[in-house]
Amino acid sequence: MFQVRIVEDLDECRDIWRRIYPQENISDLWEIRDCFHKNFRRPLHFIVAENSAGSCGLLPLTWVEERQCYGYFPGETWQGKTWLEQNRIFADDSEVYRALLEHCPSQYHLRYLLPIDHIAESSHTVDEIGYLFLPPKYSYDMENYFQEFSHKSAKRIKKDVAALENLGIQYRYDDLSDFDILMNLNLQRFDSSSYFFDDRFRNSFNDLMHFLHEQGWLRITTVLIEGSAAAVDMGCVHNGTYTLLAGGTNGAYPGVAKLINLHHMQRACNERLDKVDFLCGDFSWKSLFHLMPRPLYVLSNVAVQAAHQEDRATDSAVDSVDFRRAANA
Numbered sequence: 001m002f003q004v005r006i007v008e009d010l011d012e013c014r015d016i017w018r019r020i021y022p023q024e025n026i027s028d029l030w031e032i033r034d035c036f037h038k039n040f041r042r043p044l045h046f047i048v049a050e051n052s053a054g055s056c057g058l059l060p061l062t063w064v065e066e067r068q069c070y071g072y073f074p075g076e077t078w079q080g081k082t083w084l085e086q087n088r089i090f091a092d093d094s095e096v097y098r099a100l101l102e103h104c105p106s107q108y109h110l111r112y113l114l115p116i117d118h119i120a121e122s123s124h125t126v127d128e129i130g131y132l133f134l135p136p137k138y139s140y141d142m143e144n145y146f147q148e149f150s151h152k153s154a155k156r157i158k159k160d161v162a163a164l165e166n167l168g169i170q171y172r173y174d175d176l177s178d179f180d181i182l183m184n185l186n187l188q189r190f191d192s193s194s195y196f197f198d199d200r201f202r203n204s205f206n207d208l209m210h211f212l213h214e215q216g217w218l219r220i221t222t223v224l225i226e227g228s229a230a231a232v233d234m235g236c237v238h239n240g241t242y243t244l245l246a247g248g249t250n251g252a253y254p255g256v257a258k259l260i261n262l263h264h265m266q267r268a269c270n271e272r273l274d275k276v277d278f279l280c281g282d283f284s285w286k287s288l289f290h291l292m293p294r295p296l297y298v299l300s301n302v303a304v305q306a307a308h309q310e311d312r313a314t315d316s317a318v319d320s321v322d323f324r325r326a327a328n329a
Helices: 010-020 030-040 094-102 142-146 151-165 178-193 199-215 256-270 284-288 304-317
Strands: 003-007 044-051 054-064 069-072 109-113 125-133 169-173 218-225 228-238 241-249 275-280 292-300
Touching (some): 010 044, 010 054, 030 199, 044 094, 142 256, 151 256, 178 199, 178 218, 199 241, 218 256, 241 256, 256 284
Parallel strands (some): 069 109
Antiparallel strands (some): 003 044, 218 228, 228 241
16 A cells, blocks of 8 residues: 655655656766756656655656646746656556656656656657767677768768868867856857756756766867867766757857767777767757667646647747757757
8 A cells, every 4th residue: 555645845855856766867867957957947847756765766847837737846837848868767567657747736748758667658748868978889899880871971970070070179078167268159050949948957067067067977069260260069977978959050160069979989989988968959960970869758737739749839949950959060
């Protein structure tokens, strides 16, 4: 037997999260989520199942006022969509899982979920596809990686990169002041379609940058061409995974995104990391680069028609923009 209760106190929510959540992915860390919660300030609604042995289920929600539904904690929405990936629903069995959902007092729309235990994966609804580069697959050798390309494609990619390198490239690492350049490049290119157009996201990422820096996990990579910042990416390395979080590119240097993406991949090989996570976003360069797709799922009881109307409006407004890194190769 188990009981279900609602927790809304921040300190207790934090304690429950840290007790239940694994520390596998960067988004598993409470401190990462709290960088966004401090700026969005959504009301907490953690649904917790407990039995005689302790916690046996957790569905961590926040109320998203503008959507009039619950979202996954911390509810950091941009144009109605949350950003943090690899969200989890914890349940010891299918009965607990059903009880967690039944105790949600209103509509919910939960995105970027990892496969849910006790639920057949075939019944999951795909939300978006994440993309990974796996250095061990290629014995940490980029030339092995290029064997997956046709000779023509590999030659074209290398030619495009060489053309930029001939202009005189320098790399600058982990200069915190380059975060402002990243934001400005992103805003100049995408204006109101940029995450950084929202003060809450801008402040959240600034908090995130400082937390990652304090932990020694931060990676800021700046490509300088002819003395100017042509591309800036912000990422982190945690638990063997290099995650690219945000970026900006200078439109005056076509193809620079291709160059910086390959640089991240080469660096991961050099450091013998397990994987590079380029996050979700179905943008052509990710499939063209033969990255490994990883589906993430959505769970929602929001009216299907309303959700589809909102998604179409959002898709139209941000046509083909890579929100996360603005680095279309």
